[in-house]
Amino acid sequence: xxxxxxxxxxxxxxxxxxxxxxxxxxxxxxxxxxxxxxxxxxxxxxxxxxxxxxxxxxxxxxxxxxxxxxxxxxxxxxxxxxxxxxxxxxxxxxxxxxxxxxxxxxxxxxxxxxxxxxxxxxxxxxxxxxxxxxxxxxxxxxxxxxxxxxxxxxxxxxxxxxxxxxxxxxxxxxxxxxxxxxxxxxxxxxxxxxxxxxxxxxxxxxxxxxxxxxxxxxxxxxxxx
Amino acid sequence: xxxxxxxxxxxxxxxxxxxxxxxxxxxxxxxxxxxxxxxxxxxxxxxxxxxxxxxxxxxxxxxxxxxxxxxxxxxxxxxxxxxxxxxxxxxxxxxxxxxxxxxxxxxxxxxxxxxxxxxxxxxxxxxxxxxxxxxxxxxxxxxxxxxxxxxxxxxxxxxxxxxxxxxxxxxxxxxxxxxxxxxxxxxxxxxxxxxxxxxxxxxxxxxxxxxxxxxxxxxxxxxxxxxxxxxxxxxxxxxxxxxxxxxxxxxxxxxxxxxxxxxxxxxxxxxxxxxxxxxxxxxxxxxxxxxxxxxxxxxxxxxxxxxxxxxxxxxxxxxxxxxxxxxxxxxxxxxxxxxxxxxxxxxxxxxxxxxxxxxxxxxxxxxxxxxxxxxxxxxxxxxxxxxxxxxxxxxxxxxxxxxxxxxxxxxxxxxxxxxxxxxxxxxxx
Numbered sequence: 001x002x003x004x005x006x007x008x009x010x011x012x013x014x015x016x017x018x019x020x021x022x023x024x025x026x027x028x029x030x031x032x033x034x035x036x037x038x039x040x041x042x043x044x045x046x047x048x049x050x051x052x053x054x055x056x057x058x059x060x061x062x063x064x065x066x067x068x069x070x071x072x073x074x075x076x077x078x079x080x081x082x083x084x085x086x087x088x089x090x091x092x093x094x095x096x097x098x099x100x101x102x103x104x105x106x107x108x109x110x111x112x113x114x115x116x117x118x119x120x121x122x123x124x125x126x127x128x129x130x131x132x133x134x135x136x137x138x139x140x141x142x143x144x145x146x147x148x149x150x151x152x153x154x155x156x157x158x159x160x161x162x163x164x165x166x167x168x169x170x171x172x173x174x175x176x177x178x179x180x181x182x183x184x185x186x187x188x189x190x191x192x193x194x195x196x197x198x199x200x201x202x203x204x205x206x207x208x209x210x211x212x213x214x215x216x217x218x219x220x221x222x223x224x225x
Numbered sequence: 226x227x228x229x230x231x232x233x234x235x236x237x238x239x240x241x242x243x244x245x246x247x248x249x250x251x252x253x254x255x256x257x258x259x260x261x262x263x264x265x266x267x268x269x270x271x272x273x274x275x276x277x278x279x280x281x282x283x284x285x286x287x288x289x290x291x292x293x294x295x296x297x298x299x300x301x302x303x304x305x306x307x308x309x310x311x312x313x314x315x316x317x318x319x320x321x322x323x324x325x326x327x328x329x330x331x332x333x334x335x336x337x338x339x340x341x342x343x344x345x346x347x348x349x350x351x352x353x354x355x356x357x358x359x360x361x362x363x364x365x366x367x368x369x370x371x372x373x374x375x376x377x378x379x380x381x382x383x384x385x386x387x388x389x390x391x392x393x394x395x396x397x398x399x400x401x402x403x404x405x406x407x408x409x410x411x412x413x414x415x416x417x418x419x420x421x422x423x424x425x426x427x428x429x430x431x432x433x434x435x436x437x438x439x440x441x442x443x444x445x446x447x448x449x450x451x452x453x454x455x456x457x458x459x460x461x462x463x464x465x466x467x468x469x470x471x472x473x474x475x476x477x478x479x480x481x482x483x484x485x486x487x488x489x490x491x492x493x494x495x496x497x498x499x500x501x502x503x504x505x506x507x508x509x510x511x512x513x514x515x516x517x518x519x520x521x522x523x524x525x526x527x528x529x530x531x532x533x534x535x536x537x538x539x540x541x542x543x544x545x546x547x548x549x550x551x552x553x554x555x556x557x558x559x560x561x562x563x564x565x566x567x568x569x570x571x572x573x574x575x576x577x578x579x580x581x582x583x584x585x586x587x588x589x590x591x592x593x594x595x596x597x598x599x600x601x602x603x604x605x606x607x608x609x610x611x612x613x614x615x616x617x618x619x620x621x622x623x624x625x626x627x628x629x630x631x632x633x634x635x636x637x638x639x640x641x642x643x644x645x646x647x648x649x650x651x652x653x654x
Contacts, residue, residue: 171492
């Protein structure tokens with residue numbers, strides 16, 4: 001997939017670029033309004049990560065430009081502004097999602113993956129990874145053509161891991177993904193542990209490989225053995 | 226002590242003193258005048274006796290009368306010294322005297338009198354003369370005059386008291402108005418202190434000073450708030466960078482147990498920092514009333530949903546939750562109500578112990594959240610203060626401040642009470 005990262009903060013931009021760069025992904029970056037405008041008008045991307053406050057202009061104007069030109073690129077707004085109005089304005093203008101800084105890269109990745117999935121697999125709602133087969137519409141999971149019953153959290157967890165294949169995902173990121181940042185009780189990671197344990201058990205019992213591995217006590221990694 | 230009371234007290238006290246002093250002087254002056262009048266009468270009588278003696282060469286006939294008595298007694302020549310004396314006047318009431326002649330001595334009425342002792346020589350005999358007049362009438366006069374004076378004083382006293390009261394109350398009205406304004410002064414609301422109409426310069430100045438001060442305070446407060454907002458905002462980007470760098474760091478190679486422990490701690494600290502920052506921003510936004518809307522909220526189902534969300538945590542902490550919810554509709558911001566419920570419930574969980582209880586009761590007038598926890602009562606006046614939290618608390622210390630601010634904005638009340646073993650937070654609609 002092809003991604004454009006429009007973000008003026010160098011540290012953040014580089015981290016995102018590094019996290020997304022892997023086999024099959026192309027990442028481009030823009031650090032200011034002009035650069036961003038020239039890139040979006042010249043090329044097409046699967047997903048554009050758009051910061052609202054940019055040197056030289058406003059990210060919202062870029063979004064407006066994209067929509068005016070019937071550009072079908074997915075747009076995810078990353079902004080420090082966490083107000084409902086900003087969020088609604090962004091989404092009203094046609095952004096696909098809105099993520100508030102600070103965020104975990106794994107969360108960003110999950111969101112971007114979801115956007116691209118929606119954009120590219122038009123009609124098909126199947127997500128297939130080796131022997132795991134997920135019907136995104138029905139939220140049904142099959143392993144080796146055998147349905148397994150997952151709870152809501154386990155299902156969300158599985159999708160999250162699949163979006164971040166091969167990456168170490170921190171417990172904090174998982175907790176925030178599953179419970180939202182409004183819930184600051186997630187410091188207690190025992191919940192996560194039991195959810196992951198259950199998911200893993202269900203997958204293995206259905207004949208799947210053991211993909212989920214604990215990573216040095218601070219996170220988990222979904223990886224092909 | 227009220228100014229009016231104090232003023233009245235001083236005023237009345239001095240008035241009384243002055244009145245008393247003048248009363249005494251007045252009394253003395255009048256009695257002096259009247260006595261000297263009586264003495265003149267006595268001298269006139271004395272002269273009459275002298276004239277009579279020099280004409281007739283014998284003592285005049287003595288008549289007992291009601292207003293004066295004259296007695297002559299023989300005395301050693303030259304032994305009498307002329308002078309006025311205060312003496313007793315024997316009042317012989319004529320009728321009484323006639324009736325009760327046989328014991329007239331007992332019937333004598335003694336009155337105070339003024340006497341003149343003088344002497345006369347008739348032929349070879351030397352007589353002492355005592356002329357006595359009753360001072361009763363004079364005293365009566367004094368009494369009447371004094372009574373009238375006292376009456377006037379009393380009247381003055383009462384009028385003074387009443388006028389002071391009315392006048393001062395009215396005069397001080399602008400002051401009390403200002404005081405009320407000050408009492409309702411709130412740096413967070415946009416209402417300014419109005420200019421009270423008064424033609425008293427002092428109050429006018431006071432009013433101006435207060436208006437000036439409140440404007441300054443408000444602008445300072447606004448600046449402080451925008452500083453908080455800007456600072457929190459500016460912090461977001463570096464926090465985002467730290468977060469993303471941490472996420473990137475853990476992708477690199479393997480870590481020792483010690484390193485991963487350090488990383489975990491870093492993650493926790495950053496997420497705490499994030500939440501703290503978000504709470505600060507939220508608080509500023511709520512205070513600025515940027516989050517107000519008018520949504521229809523079915524509070525009962527809202528709480529039920531929330532309880533489902535928290536279910537795992539209840540299970541994990543072995544907390545027994547009982548709820549008694551009746552229908553309640555609200556028309557206000559869903560966002561704020563969510564935060565409020567979330568905060569209160571999170572607190573009830575966080576400060577609970579394994580195997581504890583949480584009771585939730587929703588009625589049409591209030592929402593009561595009770596939880597077991599520490600066996601000490603919390604300090605009502607401190608728990609709502611920013612960053613006040615128990616030492617073992619993992620929270621930001623802003624939860625209850627935010628809750629209270631939300632309640633204030635939504636015109637709800639938020640109160641804490643402790644009824645062993647339950648800590649109770651009550652939201653009154």
